[in-house]
Amino acid sequence: MRTLLKLTWVEIKLFVREPITMVFTFALPIIFLFVMGGVFGNTPDPSVYRGVGAIDYYVPAYFGLVICAIGVVALPVHLTGYRERGVLRRLRASSISIWALLGSQLLVSFIIAVLGSILVTVLAIAVYGVDLAQSPGLLALAFVIATLSFSAVGFLLGAVLPSTRAAQGIGLILFFVMLILGGAGPPPEVLTGAMQIIGDITPLRWVILVLQDPWLGFGWAGQASLIVVGILLAATALSARFFRWE
């Protein structure tokens, strides 16, 4: 327990000292918020953005983007780097268990996701005066399963990808495909059929729905939440199967 907390604190500091992941998790969502907000404003249009204003749509979507950046960029690069350089071996030799390691990564992901989302919210309120979550309790639950799910995807990528370079390449491709087609870029309604299909098979699409519904007061996204939990279970099982210390 003491090790878990110490490791978590060290990992938070390491995360903050790493400029690349800071850009992806904190800077990019904010840049997108201002670009999209500046272009589309916040006047509702029944044909796009699920019928709500663009900024109301994007704020919870960018919570999802922060979580997605942690899961597909930060975590896989971090874990493959640890394995490649022998850090995992070093930790294991000092009897730092896999549970402390994964538990700390999960806590860090959660803390960073919360901080990133608070930042998005604060800026959106300050600049655009958006409303806060309609159902805060459900939003918190959505946030937890979304973070768990993307963290599990991150562990899986970290377990199966052979090198840091592979993790960087594949992580960035996944990130940008999800960003553009998964609902955090152009409104899903304007995507062509093929793009929508690709968007539908990205986890971010469902994570965004799970986060948006409580934020916008649409209730709970039942189907989407089942998919997100399914991804969580599948990715957890697969990463347990493929995890290697070296």
Added chain:
Amino acid sequence: MPPIITVQNLRKTYGPTVAVDDISFEVAEGEIFGLLGPNGAGKTTTVECLQALRQPDSGEIRVLGLDPRRQARELRKLIGSQLQESALPDRIRVWEALDLFASVTPRALDWRMLLEQWGLAAKRRSSFSSLSGGQRQRLFIALALVNNPKVVFLDEMTTGLDPAARRVAWDLIRAIRDNGTTVVLVTHFMDEAEKLCDRVAVVDKGKIIAADAPQGLIVQHAGEVRVIFTTDVADIAWLEAVPRVDRVERKGLMVEVRGSGPVIAYVAAALVGHGIIPGDLRVEQPTLEDVFLKLTGHSAGD
């Protein structure tokens, strides 16, 4: 006293490569035990099997009464590891690493003291990536000791350390041994093995080819003493008849007499008896390096 480590018929292969063929040895409590051998001999593989970091193909291992295969977690808490190859996150600070590794056990030592001892106090707040090679090495040794282990494995501990730091490291390792910790040391430095180890095993091609105290190995495998001096006296053939002398060679003015045991005393007496008083009479005792070369057939490091 029962041994603290026993290894019986250890074997480990990587595909077609036989890294450890058949290794058996015991280490007593409070001993500094050295593994010496050429590159690729299987030393790292052996000690990593003992530390539950690799799974042997066959053989029996007990460390502190535990089987590394089945009781890896309990074992790792009781041992300290300095691995030949490993790293820390680039941006972790020296004190953070020590503080983290100390948190795994309530028995841990005060890491501030280790920082002082291993000359890292000034680097306390430096990131791992900014440390020099020798500083990293010292940090890894400190990390191996911070959990106050009962047995510590040091794989090429002093590689990259400057001569002064090596001496300090030896003194500190002796002090740790004197406090009751058993030390298993893999090394390429003959002087280190000779000065530091209570017993040494020479490993070659996955097997132990000799094991004894360093002096015992020297006496047994490289007993030859060389007595060297220069003289302009031409006829020295009579030296062959001096007790303990095996061979006499002459290279210009220099004479090299090979023999065993107290040959120096007999040669010196005989020289004086013949009216030869060389000003440069010296004796070269065999070293562990001679043993190593003789046993493995090649010099250390190739």
